[in-house]
Amino acid sequence: MSEPTFEEAQRELEAIVNRLESGEAPLDEALKLWQRGEELYRLCRERLENAEGKIEELASRAESARPE
Amino acid sequence: MGAFNRGIASWLGRLPTVWVEGEITELRRQARWASVFFTLKDPADGSCLSVSMPRGQFDAVGGSVADGDRVHVYGRPELFAARGEFRLRALSLEQFGLGDHLAALERLKQKLAAEGLFAAERKRALPRFPRKIGLVTGNDAAAKRDVLTAIQSRFPPASVLVAETYVQGPRAAGAVIETLGALCREEDVDVIVVARGGGSFEDLLPFSDERLVRAIAACPVPVVTAVGHEQDMPLCDLAADARASTPSVAGRLVVPDLNELLARLDRARSGLERGARRALERERQRLDRTHDRLGRAPRLLVERSRHRLEQSAGRLRALSPKATLARGYAIVRSGDEIVRSGSAVEPGERVDVELAEGGFGARVEEAR
Numbered sequence: 001m002s003e004p005t006f007e008e009a010q011r012e013l014e015a016i017v018n019r020l021e022s023g024e025a026p027l028d029e030a031l032k033l034w035q036r037g038e039e040l041y042r043l044c045r046e047r048l049e050n051a052e053g054k055i056e057e058l059a060s061r062a063e064s065a066r067p068e
Numbered sequence: 069m070g071a072f073n074r075g076i077a078s079w080l081g082r083l084p085t086v087w088v089e090g091e092i093t094e095l096r097r098q099a100r101w102a103s104v105f106f107t108l109k110d111p112a113d114g115s116c117l118s119v120s121m122p123r124g125q126f127d128a129v130g131g132s133v134a135d136g137d138r139v140h141v142y143g144r145p146e147l148f149a150a151r152g153e154f155r156l157r158a159l160s161l162e163q164f165g166l167g168d169h170l171a172a173l174e175r176l177k178q179k180l181a182a183e184g185l186f187a188a189e190r191k192r193a194l195p196r197f198p199r200k201i202g203l204v205t206g207n208d209a210a211a212k213r214d215v216l217t218a219i220q221s222r223f224p225p226a227s228v229l230v231a232e233t234y235v236q237g238p239r240a241a242g243a244v245i246e247t248l249g250a251l252c253r254e255e256d257v258d259v260i261v262v263a264r265g266g267g268s269f270e271d272l273l274p275f276s277d278e279r280l281v282r283a284i285a286a287c288p289v290p291v292v293t294a295v296g297h298e299q300d301m302p303l304c305d306l307a308a309d310a311r312a313s314t315p316s317v318a319g320r321l322v323v324p325d326l327n328e329l330l331a332r333l334d335r336a337r338s339g340l341e342r343g344a345r346r347a348l349e350r351e352r353q354r355l356d357r358t359h360d361r362l363g364r365a366p367r368l369l370v371e372r373s374r375h376r377l378e379q380s381a382g383r384l385r386a387l388s389p390k391a392t393l394a395r396g397y398a399i400v401r402s403g404d405e406i407v408r409s410g411s412a413v414e415p416g417e418r419v420d421v422e423l424a425e426g427g428f429g430a431r432v433e434e435a436r
Contacts, residue, residue, distance in 0.1 A: 007197050013336050020343020023350070030347030037340040044333050048326065051225030055216060058202075058231040058250060 004040075006047045013040040070149075077147040080154075085144045088156060089164070090117065091238070092137050097123065108141060108156070119143065121158035129161050136238020137270075138164035166269065173276055177303055180278070185285045186306040192290045194310055194322060198258035200227045201322050202251035202289070204244060206235035211265040211315040215294070218319025223326045229254055235264040240274035245283040252289050259290050259322050262304065263315040266297045275302035284308055294318035393424035410436045 004012065016037040019025055025033060090108030093116075097104040104126040108117045119141060126133075133139060143158035180186060201219065205212040212230065219226045231251055234243040244262065251257050262284070264275065274280065275295045284291050285307040293305050294312040305311040312318035385391060389399065399422040400407040407413055417432045 005197070010333070010336075013333075013340075017336050017339035017343060020347065021339055023343075023346060025343075025347055027347050027351040030344050034340055034344035037337070041333060041337045041340065045330075048225060048329065048333075051227075053220060053224045054227040056227075056229050058229050058247075058254065 004043070006044060009040045009043050009047075013037055013044065016040070073147060073149040073152055077149045080145050080147050083145050085142060085159065088117065088141050088143070090139065090141070092133060092139055093135055093238070095133070095135050097126070108139070111138075118153065118155035119158050120148075120155055121161065125159070126161065133161065133163065134237075138169070140164065169269070169273065173303065176276070176278055176281075177306070180281060180303065180307070185281065190285065192309045194290050194292065195258045196324055198226075198322060199256040200229055200254070200258060202254065202257040202260035203228055203230045204247045204251065204260065204262045205230065205232060205315075206264055207232045211263040211294070214315035215261055215263050215319040218316040219323050222320055223323035225326070226323045227256075229257060236267065236271050236274070238274075241277035241280040244274070245280055248283055248287055248291075252287060257289055259292065260287065261292045261294065261312075261315075261318045261322060262308070263294045263318055264296065265315070266300070269300075272296045272300055272302050275304045278303075280304055281307045292318045292321055390424065393422070396424075398423050398427075 016033045020030060020033055020037075088108060091111050093107045093109050095104070095106040102123055103120045104123050105118070105120050108119050109115070121141075121143075140162040141156065141158045142160040142162075143156045145154065146157045147154055184190065203212070203215055205215065212232075216228060216230075219228060229251060231247045233247040234240045248260060248262070251260050262275075264272070272295060275293075281303045284293070284304050290309040291307075292310045292312055293302075293308040294315045294317065295302050295304060297314075310321055312321055393399065401420045401422065402413055402417065405412070407419060413419060413432045413435055415432050415434055419430055419432060421427050421430055
């Protein structure tokens with residue numbers, strides 16, 4: 001399975017919480033869901049914390065359109 | 069040949085003076101020249117007309133005229149006989165008035181609206197989590213800074229690709245179109261912001277240029293525009309997927325709020341824990357109940373056995389001869405044998421009589 005995007009991970013995490021909160025999941029499933037949820041939570045946190053903001057300038061391709 | 073040119077010139081000289089409308093390009097004005105030269109261009113089809121105008125008159129009416137301006141020129145066609153060049157000799161010049169611009173804009177707006185370019189169903193949703201944000205802006209520091217500040221304060225991990233270009237003057241529309249295209253060719257650009265600070269009506273005209281409006285509508289990546297101030301409504305705003313009243317608002321539109329995102333994640337996580345704990349608690353209670361029942365089971369079994377035993381004992385007692393004796397019956401024995409018939413004994417024979425309480429010995433008087 002490829003790494004989910006942040007949005008996919010967040011959506012899956014919230015679906016898991018809904019399932020858990022419905023109280024319908026049997027214990028085995030609940031524990032698996034919890035584990036998976038924690039994994040997704042860590043993944044999302046890491047994405048947010050490790051993503052480094054970058055400001056780049058697009059110079060090369062717009063050369064002709066740049067002010068002299 | 070000279071006569072030919074003079075003949076043409078004199079024939080042209082008989083034409084009436086006319087008003088011509090066009091866009092000024094290649095304006096050449098020098099203090100030592102008696103005339104100012106420029107070319108009038110028809111923006112619709114690109115056709116050109118050379119114009120000359122006495123410098124004094126030009127300065128009097130058109131001192132602020134620059135390349136790219138739309139003007140009305142009042143003049144007479146003439147042949148510059150010495151070089152055989154045809155041109156318009158301008159006597160007067162009027163800048164294309166606000167009213168003319170507004171009317172032209174309104175016509176363009178109607179036309180594009182009729183094509184469905186501004187339709188709500190064409191608008192695309194902005195990505196919630198763009199990998200990279202393209203920013204088209206002038207080297208005008210304020211708009212660029214406002215967008216970047218808004219993006220970075222709301223979502224520090226955002227990546228922005230800034231493309232500076234002309235946002236004013238006759239080259240602006242083309243330059244913005246080219247820059248949009250360049251950003252779209254970059255990888256991971258999921259949304260593009262076109263930001264330009266406030267300016268005069270004329271300053272913002274390039275953002276109503278038909279080519280630019282079409283380019284924004286056709287842009288493969290969703291576009292947010294923040295052009296001019298709240299009350300300005302350049303046509304590019306109508307074609308964009310989202311319109312922001314200021315560059316800061318545009319910045320906030322294209323990124324999620326990091327704090328809110330983190331809070332939401334944390335809420336999800338505590339929900340996760342709560343949910344799992346609840347499932348665990350439920351199972352534990354069920355196990356407790358089962359265990360209790362297990363504990364009660366042997367005692368229940370003993371109770372049941374005792375009950376059955378007592379029932380059996382009752383029935384046993386009911387069957388014992390003691391109970392019969394208690395009701396007043398007696399057992400008569402001769403030796404070890406129980407006497408069941410009169411013929412079993414002889415008169416004078418000794419018998420034992422057993423009663424509920426004790427007994428006695430007796431002699432048979434008579435047998436029947």
